[in-house]
Amino acid sequence: MSGLLEELLAHPLDRSEQNRLRARERLRIIGLPDARHEGWRYTPVRSLLTWPLHAPEVDPEVEVPELPEDLIEDLEALEPDFIYVDGVMQEEEDESDDEEEEFEERFDNFEDLPDFDEPDLDRAQPYSRLHPDFLEDGFELANIAFNQGGLVLDIDAESGIEDGVDPDAEQTLVLAYVSSSEPAGFPHVRHRIRVGAGQSLTLVEHFLHEPDSKQALNLGHEIELEAGATLRWVRMGDMGDANQLLGFARLRLEAGASVHLYELTRGAGLYRQATQVDLSGVGARCEATAVLAIDGRRHADLQWRVDHRARDTSADLKMRGLVSGRGKLSVGGSLIVHAGADGTDTRLSNKNLLLSEHAEVNTKPVLEIDADEVKAAHGATVGQLDERALFYMRSRGLPETLARQLLTRAFAFEVISGVDDDSLKALLDMALTKMMAKPA
């Protein structure tokens, strides 16, 4: 057993928290993953094991790290509803206007897990309804067992009507995560979100960092979409050369629900995001698009898995990797069509550009079909910029750097060209433009 795991399990825990206890027991059995685990083959696990894993005592009112001016300006420009600095949610200090307050009141905030026995909160426990097969990752179990809280959102039609808000109105929640230069160990944050039947939510997550920050964050999401619900989920940013992210997202979609996920990132020193989507209701749909621009000595590991468990469900996954310097990217994409999920339409396309000699990409698309009348397509490519196109552009007078820039930009933007929602398109454009502006 690693010293880290021992340390984890020695962390004090309230006996009444059954979810945590269960995760802890499981963790004790399976331990933390190492490079022999298929899903972790390309991730330098050892570098993760160097962290003091349990989170520091949470007392946001005492220790709020000072952030530099320009970072604060960047943050303010994003107009986040909630800010996490080193995994700790910051208390709102300024008096927000009524409208904002009203909005925030609709979301219950917990510093810690709700009591498992409380009936009202049972609805906000989507994880308990997820497939137990997936409780197989030590770091994810650690997130469940040792998280210091997170948002618990429950968006449903009644609360919208009660508040005099148009129940069909689009709700937007903006979160920002900041890695400061204060040493903060390895905080574990876990959000639980439920979007009620027919409701829709846009969740935007920004990742920012102080230039000399060196942090790790274990970030979990449990998301449940009830029948006909819609989630637009945008994650974007740059977590810095020395920071690490372990992300675990679990989504469960009921009949006719749909998720549209966009993950546009420059990654981190180590960036690992595993996202698993259970399409458990008839006609549920998952659209997911990732653009990862990985440079320097960064390492990114994107693991996506879609489980089709009901008839006529559909998935469309697009991942684009741009890797330069000594950057490393590994992409895993699994489309699993379970028995009974007849009429499924599932596709995955992963294209990667190697922009330097030492850049590295590993890609592993997986397709398993156990149902009938399934349409499935998956493909992965690793290549370089089109030499003919580069020469054509240069022969017209474009300097090489500009020609390369235009081609890499085109490669990245291609995946969002089909977005027809104007405000979403603008947000994605902004994120990609920012990402691609830095020298790749």
Place this chain on the structure above:
Amino acid sequence: MLTIENLHVRVAGKEILKGLNLNVKAGEVHAIMGPNGAGKSTLGYVLAGRDGYDVTEGRILFNGEDLTTLEPDARAAAGVFLAFQYPVEIPGVNNTYFLRAALNAQRKARGEPEMDSMNFLKLVREKLKVLHLKDELLNRAVNEGFSGGEKKRNEIFQMALLEPKLAILDETDSGLDIDALKLVAEGVNALRSAQRSFVVITHYQRLLDYIVPDVVHVLADGRIVQSGDKDLALKLEEHGYTWIRERRREEQAALSS
């Protein structure tokens, strides 16, 4: 304007051009004809500076300057333009943006002020008309979804916009119907001037009815094997390239005896 002396070029380890000589003066139009695989496109690429087309012997002078030391974009700024035999589709790069970026990059490299978008669009409209290209093509990605003929006309349109000193047209006529061919010729003829030279590579004589050359060369097996006036093109059309091959054999036999 352009002086090529004893040019040897290797591509992928294979010698393609084997001692080519060519001298094009300002204001002249030279046609280069030759069978498939003779090295015509290779000549175009090596003039434009494509990677992997290595000059192993000889030299290329452009207005007295050694062209081979310049990067492709520097050659463009110096006034070299290649109309590609197979224009490249560049998805995701807007045509208008590309053209303006190209024009302004060239101007910047020459120390000229950049052109603002108003004047640029005016220039674009003017040149489009000559080639009867649809405005709508400007909003697409570079060459994406263009028909074969549109791609070729787009090459000439780019040339008209960039106003090079030396334009090399690589089989711009192939795949064009007679009307499109006339438009292309019109576009070229509109640009003919005492300061501008053309090297027109073609497989067929047909184009030369509309773009009347000063000199016609036959390129075969990596060398210019015959040069003459525009009547040479007609003779070639009549007798085919085997005629040239036979004549060469006779010449070589005469030389060795």
